[in-house]
Structure formats: C-alpha cells, structure tokens
Amino acid sequence: MGDLSGDIANSIYHKTVATLEGHVSMSGKMLELLMLIDGHTTLRVIAARMNISLSDLRPLLSKLMAYGLVEEAQESTDLIPPQFYRYMVRQLSSITGPIAQVMVEDAVAEVSNGSAHVPLNRADALIEILGRQIPDENQKALFIKNMLEKLQGV
Numbered sequence: 001m002g003d004l005s006g007d008i009a010n011s012i013y014h015k016t017v018a019t020l021e022g023h024v025s026m027s028g029k030m031l032e033l034l035m036l037i038d039g040h041t042t043l044r045v046i047a048a049r050m051n052i053s054l055s056d057l058r059p060l061l062s063k064l065m066a067y068g069l070v071e072e073a074q075e076s077t078d079l080i081p082p083q084f085y086r087y088m089v090r091q092l093s094s095i096t097g098p099i100a101q102v103m104v105e106d107a108v109a110e111v112s113n114g115s116a117h118v119p120l121n122r123a124d125a126l127i128e129i130l131g132r133q134i135p136d137e138n139q140k141a142l143f144i145k146n147m148l149e150k151l152q153g154v
Contacts, residue, residue, distance in 0.1 A: 004058050004061060004065075005064055006104060008035065008043050008054060008057075008058065008061075009043060009044040009054055010042050010043070010044060011042065011043050011072055012039065012040060012042055012072070012073040013037045013039070013043070013061070013070045013071065014037065014038070014039035014044070014070065014071065014073050015034070015037055015038075015039070015070055016068060016069060016070060016071050018067060018069050019063065019068075020067060020068075020069075023069060024105055025153065026063075027060070029050065029052070029060055030060050030063060032050055032059065032131050033050065033060050033061065033064065034064055034069060034070065035114075036049055036050065037064075037070050038112065038114075038115045038117070038138075039073055039119060040073075040079060040115075040117055040119065043057060043061070052119065055106070058113060060069060066135040078119065078120040078121075079117045079118065079119060079120060080117075080120055080123055080126070080154070081154060082152060083116050084123075084151070084154055085096075085104060085108075088104055088126075088130070088147060088150075089101050089148050090131065091106065091145065091147065092130060095134055095136075095139050095143060096133075096134070097145045103128065103130060103133060107126055107129040107130050108126065110129060111125050111126045119146050120154065123151055123154075124145075126153075127144055127147045128144075130143070131143060131144045
C-alpha cells in the first residue's frame with residue numbers, strides 16, 4: 001500500500017483487478033476519483049479536475065486502496081507515441097477505409113478506460129482489439145505483424 005502521509009501531489013495511481021466481497025460503500029467523490037485514476041495522471045491534476053484539495057482527496061484514495069481497487073504506480077508509464085497512432089490509422093485505413101480513425105479512437109478508449117492515452121505496455125491489447133475487427137485473416141495477420149514490428153521501433 002502506498003504511503004499517503006507525505007507529499008502525494010506528484011504520485012500516480014492505477015486501477016487494479018479487485019475481488020470485492022461483502023458490502024462496499026462509495027461516495028460520489030470516491031467513484032469520481034476511481035474514474036479519473038488512469039495510471040499516468042498525477043494526483044495533483046486529478047484533485048484539480050475534481051475541484052478538491054489534496055487533503056480532501058487523501059481519505060478517498062485511502063479507502064479505494066483499502067478496497068484493493070487502486071495502487072500506486074511503481075514506475076513511470078511510457079505512453080504510446082502519436083506517430084504510432086498515425087501509422088496504425090494509415091495501416092488500418094488501407095484495409096477498412098476512412099472509418100479507421102474512428103476504429104482506433106474507440107479501441108484507444110476501450111484499452112485506456114476512456115483516456116486518450118494508452119500505456120506502451122498495453123499496446124498489444126490495442127492491436128488485438130483492432131485485429132479482431134479485420135475479417136480477412138491474411139489482412140489481419142499482416143496488420144498485426146506490421147504493428148508489432150513498428151512497436152519494436154518505439
């Protein structure tokens with residue numbers, strides 16, 4: 001469990017997979033905090049978005065941690081760079097046409113829980129989601145191969 005006694009302003013938290021048992025009580029602010037925790041936004045920014053102070057955020061975060069729903073990110077999370085998204089859209093548009101941009105945006109939102117940013121370590125999930133939407137097996141295999149090769153250069 002992260003230490004909430006010091007300066008938490010620049011700390012980053014991410015959601016975990018929790019198996020909740022029994023009664024769980026959450027306020028609206030706790031739910032809002034849980035929705036804003038994305039693995040790359042600092043608590044300072046989250047508190048500002050919630051319009052609360054860090055001292056008011058602290059007990060909410062503590063309760064989410066006690067439920068096992070969030071934990072402090074241990075290392076900085078590198079994000080997929082914009083040029084990878086552009087390459088992905090170009091590759092996909094050669095298969096699906098102009099809808100490719102929307103497909104990528106929807107897949108990004110799904111992988112990142114609504115955020116516009118996907119951690120580099122989740123790129124495989126993004127590629128998989130998009131690959132499932134390509135009906136032709138040869139085109140799907142080529143798309144996945146191209147994406148994985150490009151990913152190695154990131």
